[in-house]
Amino acid sequence: GRCDIVFLPPCFPIVAMENPCLTFIIASIMESSEFLLIDVIHEIAHGWFGNAVTNATWEEMWLSEGLATYAQRRITTEAYGEAFTCLETVVRLDALHRQLRVLGDNSPVSKLQVKFDPGVNPSTLMNLFTYEKGFCFVSYLSELSGDCRHFDHFLRDYILEFKFKSVVAQDLIDYFLRYFPELQDAAVTQREGLEFERWLSGCGPPPFEPDLSAGATLIGPVQDLCKLWGSSAPPDRQAVTPFDLSTWSTFQVVLFLDRMLDHSPLSHEVMGSLSGSYSSLFDGLNAEVQIRWLQLVVRNTFYPDLPRIRSFLHKHTSRMYTVPLYEDLVAGVMKCIAVEIFYQTQQRLHPNLRRTLQQILFPSSSVTANQNSPAPPTVAHPLPSSSPTPAATATASAAGTTA
Ligand SMILES: [Zn+2]
Incomplete structure (x- = not known):
């Protein structure tokens, strides 16, 4: 296969777009070294998460962005090390908490599953929570699986199961619990403070953040x-x-x-x-x-x-x-x-x-x-x-x- 990148002029309205096999990236970021690197990796990750398996509704954009961000960080961990990946994650999670201080913990914008009511501008559904709270939830699922490499296999099989289909969050969760039946037996969806329902429809900060001490x-x-x-x-x-x-x-x-x-x-x-x-x-x-x-x-x-x-x-x-x-x-x-x-x-x-x-x-x-x-x-x-x-x-x- 072939994957090309086209660099667009400074007025292009977004940073990057994962068009299949032809990623768009704004040229203004070319001098920003690691930011360009992260964007290229992120858009390539969308080849699986977002393009091969797509969120069925705009109300669950985190299924695309949270998983692509997780995959991007798994790639940078392997290619550039854990310290680099943790640093990049800290910069982004800092921004998430900065935004929460402005919006308050009860802002509906901070929900993973947002409600696309009449009058809601779709652009507001693409926010830091879609990316970073989504990433934290996927990291939590990885943590529950006990081993990130084991979770890599789960993600590969998730893609094989759902490729070229549209999914909702429940599809991912049901498949996760079928894949790890011992977790279903342990009722992980109901752990106090970490209930899956709270992850999906609760406001406020992520109930879990990965260990970034590396x-x-x-x-x-x-x-x-x-x-x-x-x-x-x-x-x-x-x-x-x-x-x-x-x-x-x-x-x-x-x-x-x-x-x-x-x-x-x-x-x-x-x-x-x-x-x-x-x-x-x-x-x-x-x-x-x-x-x-x-x-x-x-x-x-x-x-x-x-x-x-x-x-x-x-x-x-x-x-x-x-x-x-x-x-x-x-x-x-x-x-x-x-x-x-x-x-x-x-x-x-x-x-x-x-x-x-x-x-x-x-x-x-x-x-x-x-x-x-x-x-x-x-x-x-x-x-x-x-x-x-x-x-x-x-x-x-x-x-x-x-x-
Ligand atoms: Zn993305």
Whole structure:
């Protein structure tokens, strides 16, 4: 067989799409090293989970995304090691918990089985929970099986059983319990706090998360550096010298910046020192790194780096690299800059994104949500109707996603 990848221009509305044998990926991610790697592997995993066996209803997208994300991480564990995979998972689960803090534990968006009622925009059904809570449920099933390699065999046989068919969650669960009859005998579906019904229709965080301690070798240095930069005064230069970020992986740098965003607001002195220490690294071609640094710049009103926001938003016109920055600009004191850049670039934006940005910039003139309304502000990160504080808005990791 043959599997090709076509790289699409910066205005392509989503990060990637798993068209059979011809994966679409947005070109903007080509400089983002491991993010590109993960996207390619994820879309290939959809060849089995999503394309060969398809979710029968849009209300159960997790059957495609949760299983594809699990398969993607099994592949990266074998190919790039457990530490790398745990680090990537921590970045994503951080984003999930960040979103839960904004939405609250009772948000229906956090359910695996969502209800596609009239008036619900289908785009809201593609969110981080579809991917990461779905991944956690599949990881829990793997944990129940007792051995991830044993579970690999189960997944292979699941594909053979259901290939070229559409399935619902109950098909997967029934097949799982037939495959592991000892688990059915042990009534695993009813374990207190971990009931399958709670997994599927309960709100809130995943009832189980896999053990990610194998990522400590890569995550530990990030946590140590965050502690040094987390106080009101810049750290002693000698203390940060041993941390050579130029040798870090993209996911390490991204985790550092995500957690500094969580720490914001930062003092002007800390921002100045961060900029002086790392700006050449943060201002490279890696858009995943760059957008997080620019979100720090906006949320902390660090005027010396403002010109970089302008050039970034002129270059990047995809949803994932625009919406988080526009939301932060509007929530702070730089809305006029956002409006100016929008008018300069709007002709190059995809029509759906243009409408989304108009809703962010001019909310009072937006149409009330209805069945025909355009996509919500952030496809992979629906926000509550009330305006969140800058610190609670989307970070780049939650703003865009693969299909
Ligand atoms: Zn996917």
